[in-house]
Amino acid sequence: MAPMLLNRSKDTLRCRFEFLVSEVGLEPGYIAHRPVMLYYSLEGRLKPRYYVLKFLKENGLLDCDWSFYTAVTRSDKYFMKKCICPHQEAAPHLAEDYAAACRGEMPSNFRFT
Template identity: 65%
Template sequence: MLTASAEQIRAAAAFAEGLGVPHGSVMFRKILLYVELLGEDKIAAKVKYLKSTLGWSDAEVGIALSKDPSVLRRSKNMLQRRSEFLLSELGLEPAYIAHRPAMLTYSLEGRLRPRYYVMKFLKENGLLVHTLILTEKVFMEKYICPHMEAAPDLAEDYAAACRGESPTRFRFASPKNEL
């Protein structure tokens, strides 16, 4: 950006605003950086991919990029796997994901799926409240530690799931239960 001309910066700003990221938003500078680093063609292709994969509208793309433009740096494979999990397995709506795009950047094996297992277990055992986007510390404090007496193996199974192992003691009543 330091070597770009004023005209190039104006063009990048217009492109960013065209994506739905308002000029005054906190992430506007980051989106300008991504426009410079990745180029308009790559970003346009990624936006098209996000719209087709997640079923997002132009407005939802703008919402997501205004909150977390780093989604543009993620590979198509990574976005595909996470979107399939979030949409199909969790049953989340595209608009919900657009308002929380950081979920697309979380590790599927290290965070999303293990937490899904815990949440599903807690729900089926009448112990659930809901969330995927808490810090690890808060998640442990809110969802693992309070249930240690009722579910003594929950912490160990969660740790195993975080390591990518199949949790052996999670028992679910039905094959698919939405959170």
């Protein structure tokens, strides 16, 4: 279903897979049916969007139940419009934190209570 994955290094795929299983909590079978998730950058897309979703869910700000797959596969513009912009008042630094996370920096404002 995702032949271009054969061009990726085993280490790259393993790191992404391990993050999706251990940190995000996805089942290996779920990932196998949605291999496109393994295409995306761990530092530039997977982790930042996971941190945003986790922050929003833990603080009761996510009004719909987004799957991680949906969050990862949507364009950055769409993700910003649906997950970041609606929460500017409740979480004013969320856009900045997300941008920093996309650069590989773990922002201090992501607080998981």
